[in-house]
Amino acid sequence: MNSKFRIVPDRVSIVNYKIKYLGGEEYKQIAHLIPPSLTSKINPTDVYEVELDGKVYFHVREIEDGDFVGIDLQGIFYKITSDPYEIVALEVEDLTEYFN
Template sequence: MFRLFKNKFRTLKSWEIDVFRELLDQLGVEYKHYIAQLNFIEKVGINRSDIPNLISFIYPTSFYKKFENHKVYNYILENLIIKDLHSTRNIVITLYFAHNIFLGYSSDLKYSTFECDNKNIFYGDIKKKVWGEEGFRLIKKYLTSAELKHINRSEVYISSIEGVEYFHLKELSDGDFLGVNNNGVFFIVTHDPLEMKEITRVFACHILQFGNEPFN
């Protein structure tokens, strides 16, 4: 069954442009090229998805020929915290990217009830997560078919630590997790203190199957 959406559109607001220019600039070099894409947005769609409070960007057809790149995987950035300009509320923002295109954003508040302050953006708890089946597809490079059987697809996302990206494979206790880097090396990443402990593949397989149970 298909869900029908009302045609709810508006133009991109000036505060949204200011916020995303600042945000994409501060996120680093790999995000700066998305700033130019803001100039191509013709309008935005409101709640035209099953994703709650989604604001989706609508570009002209010619835009996709210039920017779209199917070699770039789809991902989201979660847990961006931005202050409401007119109150003391924190707004939790998620950004959506697919095939090198900035698709839009969602928030934990209804879209018409806030205005983000571009001078009060907090980046400390951001999580970069591959979107849909992308994460599972990407980790197939590093795991065997037997190991993949023990992966919960919903737990797979990319965590950037000190400029290095790790695939989050399994949540452990106290915020720790089992990860693998782009070289196929396994780590236990501890939360407090923040450390990356390299482990053997055998130990990693044990954790995938049995979690934190003692390893003999």
């Protein structure tokens, strides 16, 4: 720590600030596949690539206990569970259950 500088919290102005999310590179690969109704419900920093059974999926929403909603590069959404291990394609109307 440099002793020449001391930050005084009550004197720091946060009037003009920007939030920059780190990561999000994986999100860019699938952004065009996500329906407009879901784009605001998916945090780009939560998206990451997962390979299961030789196929690539992108984690887009945590469900619980490691289970998640994923999407592939064809734009198909899946519910992916670990116990029991299953990868089940979801219909568009099923997505509201996970994104509300």
